[in-house]
Structure formats: structure tokens, C-alpha cells
Amino acid sequence: TQLLEQSPQFLSIQEGENLTVYCNSSSVFSSLQWYRQEPGEGPVLLVTVVTGGEVKKLKRLTFQFGDARKDSSLHITAAQPGDTGLYLCAGFPNTGNQFYFGTGTSLTVIP
Amino acid sequence: EAGVAQSPRYKIIEKRQSVAFWCNPISGHATLYWYQQILGQGPKLLIQFQNNGVVDDSQLPKDRFSAERLKGVDSTLKIQPAKLEDSAVYLCASEGGSNTGELFFGEGSRLTVL
Numbered sequence: 001t002q003l004l005e006q007s008p009q010f011l012s013i014q015e016g017e018n019l020t021v022y023c024n025s026s027s028v029f030s031s032l033q034w035y036r037q038e039p040g041e042g043p044v045l046l047v048t049v050v051t052g053g054e055v056k057k058l059k060r061l062t063f064q065f066g067d068a069r070k071d072s073s074l075h076i077t078a079a080q081p082g083d084t085g086l087y088l089c090a091g092f093p094n095t096g097n098q099f100y101f102g103t104g105t106s107l108t109v110i111p
Numbered sequence: 112e113a114g115v116a117q118s119p120r121y122k123i124i125e126k127r128q129s130v131a132f133w134c135n136p137i138s139g140h141a142t143l144y145w146y147q148q149i150l151g152q153g154p155k156l157l158i159q160f161q162n163n164g165v166v167d168d169s170q171l172p173k174d175r176f177s178a179e180r181l182k183g184v185d186s187t188l189k190i191q192p193a194k195l196e197d198s199a200v201y202l203c204a205s206e207g208g209s210n211t212g213e214l215f216f217g218e219g220s221r222l223t224v225l
Contacts, residue, residue, distance in 0.1 A: 006153075031212065042115070042202055042216025043154070088153050092212065098167060099214065101146075101153035 003027060004091055004102035012108040013079055021074045021105045023089035030094050032065055032072045037086040079109045113137065115217035117203050123223045129191035132220045136184070136205030142166075144214065145178055145188050146202040154202055160186060193224045 007022045023032070031050040035043035047056050049065035049072065056063045060083075062075040072089055089102040116135040124130050136143050141162050146154035157176065159166040163183040171178065175194070180186040190197055200219040206212065 004153075033212070035214075040218065042204070042218055043214075044216070045213045048212065086151070090153075090214075098144075098156060098159055099212070101155070104151065104153045106151055 003093070003100040004089055006087075006089060006102040006105045008105060009103065010106050010108075012110065015080060015109055015111050016078050019076050019079060019107070021076075021087050021107070023072045023074075023091075023102050025070050025091060027091070028069050028094050029091035030069070031092045032069075033090045033092075033099065034063055034072070034074055035088040035090060037088060038084075043086075043088055076107075079107075081109045081111050083107060084109050115203055115205055115215050117201075117217035117220050119220055120218065121221050121223075123225065124193055125225050126195055127192040129189065130193060130222060131190075132188045132201050132203075132222075134186045134188070134203030134217060136186075136203070137207065137215055140205035140207045140215070141183070142206040143180060143186050144204040144206070145186070146204065148200045148202055148219070150199075157188070157201075190222075193222075195224050198222055198224045 004025045033048045034046045037043040047063045052067045052069045054065045060077045064073050087105045090099040092099050118133050122130055143160045145157040147157055148154045157171045158168040158178045160180045163180050178188045200221045202216050202219045204214040204216045206214050
């Protein structure tokens with residue numbers, strides 16, 4: 001069983017559309033991160049959220065940490081082909097000593 | 112600042128053969144991780160080092176996988192003997208202990224077991 005479940009697993013959209021990716025768990029996290037991974041590369045950190053209810057914006061990307069710190073979402077506005085990649089959430093449990101990665105969401109933005 | 116270096120980038124072996132992967136983390140980063148990533152899935156932690164000590168190796172299949180970080184800098188991950196299900200990308204990451212807890216990943220080593 002995975003500690004963090006992401007949905008959807010795959011997403012293919014047209015350029016200009018909006019989308020939301022979800023990261024859910026039954027565990028409470030002291031912090032949660034979102035990474036993007038392009039083919040043939042390692043994941044690269046996009047954002048870290050640490051406070052329940054926190055919202056962070058990074059250009060067209062909006063990240064939200066759930067009030068109970070058990071879930072998070074990533075919203076992309078007006079997607080572009082450059083947004084294509086594997087999006088990974090990673091949570092640091094309250095009682096843990098490492099980050100656990102989610103199952104991943106593979107996004108394809110079609111020009 | 113140089114990133115995390117890994118080699119080889121690609122390796123093809125037959126089952127029951129052995130393979131070794133090398134990682135050089137970012138200079139000064141005390142924490143080093145090895146992850147296994149099956150195509151299209153999230154990385155799964157194999158082992159975590161703090162300097163040259165093992166912090167967590169609970170998910171490392173110890174009957175066939177081994178890892179070391181003898182001088183607290185470079186690390187090697189070895190698989191012997193390899194199985195078909197070991198085909199994956201092996202990612203090395205390092206962490207510098209900043210408040211953000213950001214992991215810096217290498218490009219990975221893609222293993223294909225035939």
C-alpha cells in the first residue's frame with residue numbers, strides 16, 4: 001500500500017486548458033513537497049508547504065495543503081507543452097524520518 | 112555548484128548477473144538516498160545514509176541489494192544477482208539539511224535486466 005495516492009494517474013489535455021492533480025493520504029504530514037520530473041531526468045522540487053491550509057503560487061501553478069495536513073492539490077492554469085512531465089508529491093510524516101513519494105501523475109499537454 | 116552525479120546512465124544485463132551504480136552527491140550534503148523508480152511511478156526509497164551511517168534500509172532487499180558510503184561522500188549500490196523485476200531507474204539524491212528539506216536528484220541510472 002502507498003502512503004500517498006495521487007489522482008489522476010494519467011492526464012492528457014490541450015494547451016490552454018486548466019487541470020488539478022490531487023495527493024491524498026490518511027496520514028498527517030509535517031510538510032509536503034511537489035516535484036516535476038521530465039523524461040530521463042531526476043525530479044526537481046517545485047514547492048514545499050508546511051502549514052495546514054497554506055496556498056502557494058508559482059506563476060501558473062497553485063499549490064494547496066489541506067487544513068488537516070493529510071492532502072494537497074496542484075492546479076495548473078492555461079497549461080503549456082512545457083508543463084508536460086511526471087508530477088510527484090512527497091510527504092514527511094509527523095512520526096517519520098524521511099519523505100515518502102506519491103504514486104505520480106503523468107501529464108501530457110498537447111500543442 | 113555541481114549537481115548530483117550518477118553513473119552509468121544506462122546498463123543492460125542478463126538475469127543473475129551483477130551490476131553496480133555510483134553516486135557523487137552535492138559537496139557538503141550529509142544525507143544521501145538511493146531510490147528505485149519503476150517507469151511512470153513514484154520513487155521508492157531503498158536506503159538513506161547520514162554521512163557514512165545507515166539511517167534507514169528497511170526497504171532494501173538485502174538478499175540481493177547492498178549499498179555503502181564508506182567515506183561519507185560517494186556511494187555505490189550493488190545488485191547481485193539481478194532479477195527481471197529489478198529493471199528500473201535507480202535515482203540518487205542528496206540533501207543539505209536546509210529548512211526546506213529539498214532533495215537534489217541525479218539523472219538516474221536506467222537498468223534493464225533481460
